[in-house]
Amino acid sequence: MALVRKQPAASTPASAAGDPRAALEGATAAERREGAHLLAGDPDAVDPLADRLGREADKSVREAILLALGRIGTEAAAERLFDLLGSEDVWLRNAAIETLSEMDAAVIGALDRALSDLDSDRRIFAVNILVSLRHPAAATYACRAVTEDDHVNVVAAAIDVLAEIGTPDMIPQIEAAAARFPDAPFLTYAARAARHRIA
Amino acid sequence: MIDSFNPPTPVVADSDFVRFRDYFYRKTGIMFADNKRYFVDKRLQERMQVTGQTLFRDYFNTIRFQASGQEFQALVNLMTVNETYFYREEYQFRCLVQSILPEVTRRKRPGETVRIWSVPCSTGEEPYSIAFQLLDTWAEVDRYDIEIVATDIDTTVLEQAKRGLYGDRAVQHVPRATLERFTRRVGGAYEVIPDIRESIAFARVNLSDSLSTRQFRNFDVVFCRNLLIYFDDASRRDAAQTIYEALNPGGFVCLGHSESMSRISSLFELRKFTEAIVYQKPLSAEA
Numbered sequence: 001m002a003l004v005r006k007q008p009a010a011s012t013p014a015s016a017a018g019d020p021r022a023a024l025e026g027a028t029a030a031e032r033r034e035g036a037h038l039l040a041g042d043p044d045a046v047d048p049l050a051d052r053l054g055r056e057a058d059k060s061v062r063e064a065i066l067l068a069l070g071r072i073g074t075e076a077a078a079e080r081l082f083d084l085l086g087s088e089d090v091w092l093r094n095a096a097i098e099t100l101s102e103m104d105a106a107v108i109g110a111l112d113r114a115l116s117d118l119d120s121d122r123r124i125f126a127v128n129i130l131v132s133l134r135h136p137a138a139a140t141y142a143c144r145a146v147t148e149d150d151h152v153n154v155v156a157a158a159i160d161v162l163a164e165i166g167t168p169d170m171i172p173q174i175e176a177a178a179a180r181f182p183d184a185p186f187l188t189y190a191a192r193a194a195r196h197r198i199a
Numbered sequence: 200m201i202d203s204f205n206p207p208t209p210v211v212a213d214s215d216f217v218r219f220r221d222y223f224y225r226k227t228g229i230m231f232a233d234n235k236r237y238f239v240d241k242r243l244q245e246r247m248q249v250t251g252q253t254l255f256r257d258y259f260n261t262i263r264f265q266a267s268g269q270e271f272q273a274l275v276n277l278m279t280v281n282e283t284y285f286y287r288e289e290y291q292f293r294c295l296v297q298s299i300l301p302e303v304t305r306r307k308r309p310g311e312t313v314r315i316w317s318v319p320c321s322t323g324e325e326p327y328s329i330a331f332q333l334l335d336t337w338a339e340v341d342r343y344d345i346e347i348v349a350t351d352i353d354t355t356v357l358e359q360a361k362r363g364l365y366g367d368r369a370v371q372h373v374p375r376a377t378l379e380r381f382t383r384r385v386g387g388a389y390e391v392i393p394d395i396r397e398s399i400a401f402a403r404v405n406l407s408d409s410l411s412t413r414q415f416r417n418f419d420v421v422f423c424r425n426l427l428i429y430f431d432d433a434s435r436r437d438a439a440q441t442i443y444e445a446l447n448p449g450g451f452v453c454l455g456h457s458e459s460m461s462r463i464s465s466l467f468e469l470r471k472f473t474e475a476i477v478y479q480k481p482l483s484a485e486a
Contacts, residue, residue, distance in 0.1 A: 003330060003398035004312070004344045029485045033444070037409050060466050060484065064440055070433050091465070102433040104266070134264050164222075165263070197218075 021048050029058040036064035040071040050080035053092075062092070070099040075109035082114045085125040097125055101132035108137050115141065120151040127157045131164050139165045146170075146177045152184045159187065163194035171195050209247040211240045215255040219243065222263070223278070226271070226431070242277045246270070268431060275428070285324045285331075285365070286372040288424065291453045292332040294474035295420065299451050303419045304339060306449060312344040314418045316445060318406060319426050320349035323360030324369060326399050327391050329422070331373065331381050334395075348415070350404040357401050363391035406438050415445045425455035427463065439464035449482040 020042075023035030032052070039045035046069065053065045069077045081103075084096035100107050107129060114126035127145050130138045142165065145158035155177050162170055171194075178191035211219075216239060220231050231239050243258070250270060252258040262271040286292065303313060317326040326349035333340050351357050370378055370389050382389040404411050406426070421442050427435050442452050443466050452467065453475070454460060460467045460478040467478035 002334070002340045002343065002345050003395065004346055005398045005400045006346055007400050007402065030444075033440075037440075040409075060440075060443060063436065063464060063466060067433070067436055067440060071437075098432065102431065134266065134268065136260075136264050197214075 021045070024048060024052050029061050032056070032058070032061045033064040036061065036068045040068035043072055043074050043076070046072060046074065046076045046080055050077075050083075053084075059091075062095070066095050066099045070102055073103050073106045075106050078103055078106040078110035079113065082110055082122075082126065085114070085117075085122045086119060093125070097129060100129050104133050104135050107133055108135050108141070111141050115145055115149075120154055123149065123151065123154045124157045127154060127161055130158075131161045139167060139170065142166065143170045143173055147173050152181050152187065155181065156184075156187055156190055159190045159194050163190075163197045166194065166198045168199055171199065207253075209244050209253055209255065209258075211243050211255055215259070216240065219255075219259065222259075223274075239278070242274065246274055246277065283321045283324045284369045284372065285328050287324065287328070288456055289328075289372065291422070291424075291475045291477070292328060293336075294453070294472050294477065295329070296332060296337045297474060298472035299420055299477065300337060300339070302449070303451070304343060307343065309342040310344070312346055314346045314348070314420075316415060316418045316421045317347065317349040318404065318421065318423050319351040319353075320357075320360055320401070321351060321353075322356045323349065323363060323391075323399075323401075324365070325349070325422060325424070326360070326401075327363065327381075327395065328373075330395050330399065331377050334381070335374075335377050346400070347398070348400045348402065348418075350402050350415075352403065352405045354403055357403060361396065361401050363396045364388050365391075406441055407434055409437070409441065412441045412445065415441075417447055418445050419447055419450050421445060421450070421452045423452060423454060425458070427454065427458050432463075435463045439466060443467070443480055443484075446480040448480055448484045450480050452478045452480075454478070 020035045020038035023031050024039065026032050026035060036049065036052075039049055049065050049068050049072075053062060053069075056062050056065065069081060078100060081096045081100050084092055087093045087096070111126065115123055117123050117126070123145070127142060130142045139162060142158045142161040146155055146162065149155050149158065159174055159177065162174060166174070174191045174194050178187040181187050216236060219239070223231070243255070247253070247255070247258045250258065250261065252261065262274060265271065300313065307313070315329060317329060320326050326347050329347055333345060349360060351360070364385065365382075366388055370382070378389065381395055382391055384390075404415065406412060406423075407430075423438070423442060427438055430438060439460065443464070446452065451470070452460065454477075461469060466480070468481055470477050470479050
């Protein structure tokens with residue numbers, strides 16, 4: 001019989017016994033991943049993790065750091081992730097969006113700044129995150145963007161979000177937003193579709 | 200007259216079904232076709248009654264916004280059929296023998312160990328199927344030591360797995376000769392022979408707990424089938440990291456047929472073999 005049995009033996013990676021912050025700056029990807037895993041529960045580790053993410057080239061370490069920031073799940077972690085929405089690195093930007101989409105309350109806390117960003121593309125990314133959040137205030141923030149944002153594409157994104165998570169009392173704001181942009185007939189269509197879904 | 204002991208069945212309107220279906224797909228990747236309407240409605244109504252909600256809109260808000268995600272998880276459990284049996288998705292076991300192991304052993308010397316992890320192993324059908332398939336069909340089986348580690352979060356199912364006792368339904372897809380070779384009749388049941396039962400290392404592990412998975416390293420193949428569909432996105436990414444750490448460079452992971460690692464993590468490479476699609480930790484990756 002070629003089958004052999006060995007119970008998995010407890011093993012501790014070398015870096016686990018040391019300083020996880022040092023491991024995060026370690027020479028090998030395995031060490032840096034280990035550092036990220038160990039820092040995943042430490043709210044004070046947001047800055048070292050985010051700083052490392054900015055310099056990190058190895059994809060497996062980047063994923064580990066993003067997971068750690070998501071697990072920490074504080075407003076500070078969300079703010080550092082929102083900073084990445086302007087990254088030229090498409091993978092990093094999308095990964096940040098995915099992570100933020102799971103962070104719920106922490107994202108809500110950081111949204112004021114994100115929705116006031118001067119870059120309309122960043123505001124669109126921020127609005128799109130709202131659709132995935134498990135938080136009752138998500139629709140309110142989307143409604144705020146519909147009412148206050150002066151960029152037609154941000155408003156369109158926010159109307160799409162409200163079509164998913166909005167409530168009937170938000171229909172007047174959606175229709176008013178469409179009226180604010182008479183030169184964008186697609187907004188009228190989007191508003192009609194949203195009203196049909198949430199009425 | 201309203202019967203207070205039998206409250207009316209909550210109504211799921213056409214538009215409710217569509218909204219729910221879209222949401223459930225976004226969250227789980229599972230899409231219900233129109234012909235599943237009855238199946239979905241029945242389960243939604245059951246959970247609405249259990250949670251005391253009469254309006255779909257209220258229940259939908261609960262599954263979307265509940266901080267713990269508990270109700271959504273309960274619904275996922277109900278919407279997915281958690282059935283296991285020997286040789287389930289048998290093409291993956293053929294893939295193991297015909298395509299995966301030849302690649303794995305190309306990097307090993309005879310006498311070295313091939314390590315396989317079955318997670319979650321539930322009541323043992325999967326790890327025993329792997330053992331049966333290797334002993335039955337892999338010509339190289341005696342040239343290598345083979346370690347099969349089988350883990351689950353549930354200690355009750357692990358005890359059943361160790362016992363190795365199964366009814367007709369569980370073994371219905373096992374070839375007759377294989378059944379006769381590797382099991383014996385005990386009453387009306389089939390018992391896996393001790394040589395095989397004792398060669399598989401069963402252990403409890405929570406895949407979402409990085410401390411408890413730290414001891415699982417240096418595997419060549421991981422079978423992680425029909426588990427990730429129960430997780431939320433962050434937990435799936437966590438699990439993908441755990442599997443990545445557990446595998447040797449060039450190691451393989453087999454998921455359930457409705458699961459896709461590409462939607463979870465970019466760490467793995469897609470490998471399309473004749474028998475099945477699986478995922479591989481890049482050979483260039485650090486161990």
